[in-house]
Amino acid sequence: MHIFYTSGVSGKSYTLDEPESKHCARVLRLVKGDLITLVDGHGGFFTAEITDPNPKRCQVNVIQSEQNFGLAGFQVNIAIAPTKNMERIEWFLEKATEIGVTRITPLLCRFSERKEIKHERLEKVMISAMKQSLKAYLPRLDELTKFSDFIHQPFEGQKFIAHCEDQQRDLLKNRIKPGENYLILIGPEGDFSSEEIELALNAGFHPVSLGNSRLRTETAGVVACHTFNLLNE
Numbered sequence: 001m002h003i004f005y006t007s008g009v010s011g012k013s014y015t016l017d018e019p020e021s022k023h024c025a026r027v028l029r030l031v032k033g034d035l036i037t038l039v040d041g042h043g044g045f046f047t048a049e050i051t052d053p054n055p056k057r058c059q060v061n062v063i064q065s066e067q068n069f070g071l072a073g074f075q076v077n078i079a080i081a082p083t084k085n086m087e088r089i090e091w092f093l094e095k096a097t098e099i100g101v102t103r104i105t106p107l108l109c110r111f112s113e114r115k116e117i118k119h120e121r122l123e124k125v126m127i128s129a130m131k132q133s134l135k136a137y138l139p140r141l142d143e144l145t146k147f148s149d150f151i152h153q154p155f156e157g158q159k160f161i162a163h164c165e166d167q168q169r170d171l172l173k174n175r176i177k178p179g180e181n182y183l184i185l186i187g188p189e190g191d192f193s194s195e196e197i198e199l200a201l202n203a204g205f206h207p208v209s210l211g212n213s214r215l216r217t218e219t220a221g222v223v224a225c226h227t228f229n230l231l232n233e
Helices: 018-027 086-099 119-132 194-202 217-230
Strands: 003-005 013-015 035-039 045-052 059-066 076-080 103-108 158-162 182-186 206-209
Touching: 003 018, 003 119, 035 059, 076 086, 076 217, 086 103, 086 119, 086 217, 158 194, 158 217, 182 217
Parallel strands: 003 035, 076 103, 076 182, 158 182, 158 206
Antiparallel strands: 013 059, 035 045, 045 059
């Protein structure tokens, strides 16, 4: 099954953008009459037939469509401090998209080692992961946001902060109520500061542990993402 990302499909005919057209016609060498799958990142899942395999503007006809493909009954929102090594945070974005995540917010924390991100590059990683994992929803990727600004944003659902300070924390899996929406904060490699933890607790976040091991930032993000999805199966 060859899957292509589209920004929006309306009607029966559609023209792939140049990168997807090149991949279709030159890389995969698909020809007129071949069937492909389109996903729009908003739940649209389409079967289409190639009518003109032009490597710059490949044209297709939609022959079958399905909306809300793979829609989950809950949301997973992860706010995470980007790692100094961008390959590690790209790995997290890829795996979280494959597992199932609704929204990712890169956090700027006191101990953050990375102060900027390349949003367009990271979104491409997520698009590729969405297609690879046969999903039709592209997670929302926010711009880098200050911790103090983010924690005061409204959220309807369960809110958690995973940190490593020596205080009473429940295991995340013991706090999850299936069918609800979730938001978890994952700190930088130096963890959240004591002040940030206190601010989060005062904003209604519950402190949780992801287990006995001290996890890298990107690993913690994947573990949290998997835990939310596993306990909602």
